[in-house]
Amino acid sequence: MTPDFSELPACGARPDEAQILSRFHYAARQGGLRHALPTPYGGYGDGFAALVQTHRRLGEVSRDPGLVLALNAHLWGAVFPVLLYGDDFQREHFLPGLIAGDWLGGHAITEPGCGSDVQAMSCRAEVNSQGYVLNGEKRYITNSPLADWLVIYAKLDGKITAFLASAEDRGCRFGHEGALDACRGSATGSVFLQDCHLKTDRLLGKIGAGAQMIQKALELERAFVFAGIAGVMQWQLDEVVKHSRERRSGGVHLGKHQAVSHRIADMKLRLDTVDLWLNECARLADAGQRLTLASAQTKLYAAEAFLQSSLDAVQILGASGLETGGSMLVLVQDALAGRLFSGSSEVQKNLIAALLGTGDAYRGRGSAS
DSSP: OOOOOOOOOOOOOOOOOOHHHHHHHHHHTTTTTTSSGGGGGGGOOHHHHHHHHHHHHHHHHHHHHHHHHHHHHHHIIHHHHHHHEEEEHHHHHHHHHHHHHHSSEEEEOBTTTTTSSGGGOOOOEOOSSSEEEEOOOEEEEGGGGGSSEEEEEEEEEEEEEEEEEETTTTTEEEEEETTOOOOSSSOOOEEEEEEEEEEEEEEEETTTTTHHHHHHHHHHHHHHHHHHHHHHHHHHHHHHHHHHHOETTTEEEGGGGGGHHHHHHHHHHHHHHHHHHHHHHHHHHHHTOHHHHHHHHHHHHHHHHHHHHHHHHHHGGGGGGGGGGOHHHHHHHHHHHTTTSSSOHHHHHHHHHHHTTSOOOOOOSOOOO
16 A cells, blocks of 8 residues: 655755654655565565555655655665675665665765766775775765765776765765755765775675666666656646636636646646656566666656656746745756756766667766765
8 A cells, every 4th residue: 555645744945954864764664665675674575666656655745856866865775785786694784774764875976076977986995904995085975964874886906896884984974065955855965985994794796896786776766766756746737737727817717828738738748658657667677677778768758857847837837936935946956956866868868879779878877876
């Protein structure tokens, strides 16, 4: 059964850290992190189709792309990498707490001078007698300032490798630098590594497997991050339909004007198309099939659709859509961020073209990782 999220803690246009965490923990308690995960670790043992429905409902109730982004960074950046690549000890130690939402997680890929081209990352790891030593900086990392654990990618002997790190580790700091003025329902910041010492059990997966792990995490994130945002788009559509029925112009309801009704029709078409793509990704994932092409197409279409529908909603609402602190205006800014996180729209086009044999693509992501 899909939870209704009716008691989601409220927050203003600029929630503080306590409110961000409170909303994350509430969503976790309602089962927002348990779908498509095995029961021994606290999952429901169901599929990705159920995840899409739950996240869509959360987005519709919360109207908060930031909360959606925080949950997805946690799931695809930390939970699934541990599930897919961790050893028995790591799964048993980390997954129950992450799936229950007792710990907040994510992953750290992007750097100040490295976004989509992950092969250009400068964060380095070296082997010492007790494990590994990491040095470098990550930037625009979702959940970083509040995270308990992050999967951090660094080059070890020139090969991208994944490590599990916490803010409690010596030489590691999760900071607020690089915070973004968008998707405010999540916290975005930086990771600073200065002779950060990690024991051998913090290596996640094999040395050099990091590029493959990033690709898998991004496929899943691109496929499903807009499930929650589709719920936000549903709320937008409902609001403009209501407004068009109640507001009168030229002696008739606003929606009687073709310029308005056509925008509403376009919003409905975009939303239904996003839902079709999300359901196709869920079908493929539940069947154990590859998501590379479908996830890139889903992310590209959904990001552009969310932005255009957000602009249309403001246009239909008129001056009221521009009121200070108004939800619709804030969503335009969030939608602009949606074109960047999980790989920009241009990266998705490069990837699609490359998969068709007509272009080249970076194996990575855009900002806000």
